[in-house]
Amino acid sequence: MVVKLTDWLDERVGWRSIWDNVFKRKIPYVNWLYTLGSATLLAVINQGVTGILLTIYYVPTPDHAYDSVQYITTQVPAGWMIRGLHHWGASAMVVLSFLHMLRVIFLGSYKYPREVTWFTGVFLFLTTIGFGFTGYLLPWDQKAYWATTVGTQIVAVTPLVGNWLLRVVLGGAELSPLTLTRFYGTHVWILPAALLLLLGIHLYLVISIGISEMPKQRE
Amino acid sequence: MPDEKVLERKGFLGLVTWAIGGLISLGLGIPAISYLIGPSLQKPEGQDWIRLGSSKKVEFGKPTLFKTTIQRQTGWIVNDEEVSAYIYTEGGREFIAFSNICSHLSCRVRWIDDQDQFFCPCHNAVFDRNGLVVSGPPPRPLDRYQVKIEDDQIYIQGV
Numbered sequence: 001m002v003v004k005l006t007d008w009l010d011e012r013v014g015w016r017s018i019w020d021n022v023f024k025r026k027i028p029y030v031n032w033l034y035t036l037g038s039a040t041l042l043a044v045i046n047q048g049v050t051g052i053l054l055t056i057y058y059v060p061t062p063d064h065a066y067d068s069v070q071y072i073t074t075q076v077p078a079g080w081m082i083r084g085l086h087h088w089g090a091s092a093m094v095v096l097s098f099l100h101m102l103r104v105i106f107l108g109s110y111k112y113p114r115e116v117t118w119f120t121g122v123f124l125f126l127t128t129i130g131f132g133f134t135g136y137l138l139p140w141d142q143k144a145y146w147a148t149t150v151g152t153q154i155v156a157v158t159p160l161v162g163n164w165l166l167r168v169v170l171g172g173a174e175l176s177p178l179t180l181t182r183f184y185g186t187h188v189w190i191l192p193a194a195l196l197l198l199l200g201i202h203l204y205l206v207i208s209i210g211i212s213e214m215p216k217q218r219e
Numbered sequence: 220m221p222d223e224k225v226l227e228r229k230g231f232l233g234l235v236t237w238a239i240g241g242l243i244s245l246g247l248g249i250p251a252i253s254y255l256i257g258p259s260l261q262k263p264e265g266q267d268w269i270r271l272g273s274s275k276k277v278e279f280g281k282p283t284l285f286k287t288t289i290q291r292q293t294g295w296i297v298n299d300e301e302v303s304a305y306i307y308t309e310g311g312r313e314f315i316a317f318s319n320i321c322s323h324l325s326c327r328v329r330w331i332d333d334q335d336q337f338f339c340p341c342h343n344a345v346f347d348r349n350g351l352v353v354s355g356p357p358p359r360p361l362d363r364y365q366v367k368i369e370d371d372q373i374y375i376q377g378v
Contacts, residue, residue: 053251053255068294068295071295079257081254
């Protein structure tokens with residue numbers, strides 16, 4: 001019955017060849033360090049699922065941000081767990097993608113013909129940093145407020161346009177409700193859109209080019 | 220052993236991968252569902268006794284309006300909510316508490332003493348002193364609350 005159904009679908013959609021190309025492709029003999037990319041992907045999926053769940057209760061206004069986060073953590077069933085997974089998953093995503101990047105550098109996987117994979121990876125890492133920076137403000141507690149106050153000052157050292165850039169980032173002269181909403185919008189719309197696009201290209205290239213072999217020692 | 224199926228290494232690892240994936244999905248999926256539906260299933264409010272005031276203020280044979288403010292919490296937001304009820308007693312022993320909200324379309328009814336009736340201005344509904352419909356569109360009598368007297372204080376429940 002199930003086989004019949006999957007056959008029916010395969011005839012029309014051709015999912016089986018996609019499945020085989022993604023999960024049954026041949027790979028060279030490599031070590032466990034080559035799983036760091038997949039581990040990062042798992043962290044990304046975790047962030048996506050738990051992040052969507054958090055938006056069910058979180059409200060990005062100064063009146064409600066802190067209280068709604070407290071409500072999620074203490075009142076909603078399993079809310080502490082969803083928030084915890086998102087909190088720790090964020091760190092995991094940064095650490096894992098950084099280690100993945102180191103692996104690629106040390107084993108030379110960024111070289112021809114994988115330069116585009118590498119560049120999308122670099123921008124994925126920057127996107128991840130952006131996620132971390134914007135997400136840090138959202139709980140709207142003292143730590144979030146002052147970390148963002150300090151962190152945003154970094155853009156002010158840009159030559160010539162620094163102060164103008166700082167105003168753009170903050171949505172005004174200082175950290176305000178406008179900062180909170182624009183960080184929220186960036187965190188849940190702009191960055192996920194960028195991530196999805198870059199990740200799509202990244203994974204497509206990983207599969208279509210295939211992963212690199214381990215560098216060989218000279219005999 | 221020609222009939223015995225040999226589970227080779229590749230198939231076994233595939234199975235383990237599916238099993239781990241399934242466990243992770245369940246481990247996240249079940250909390251996610253309780254997270255989503257949890258607040259919807261919380262027991263309704265209105266279980267607390269609300270103090271209205273002294274029972275000495277109630278005139279015999281005449282419904283008397285009491286008002287008080289209570290705090291209601293929805294999610295993380297606490298709101299002040301005004302609660303009002305008519306208290307009626309024949310002889311000071313048995314007390315009845317009526318909602319002053321018309322059972323038709325939730326306008327406020329008021330007691331009109333010289334006509335001996337509750338009147339709702341929205342659609343000219345009339346209730347008698349027991350809250351029963353005399354005339355007009357209401358589908359049922361005025362709602363009643365649980366009422367108790369403790370140390371001359373009136374408490375109602377079920378708002």
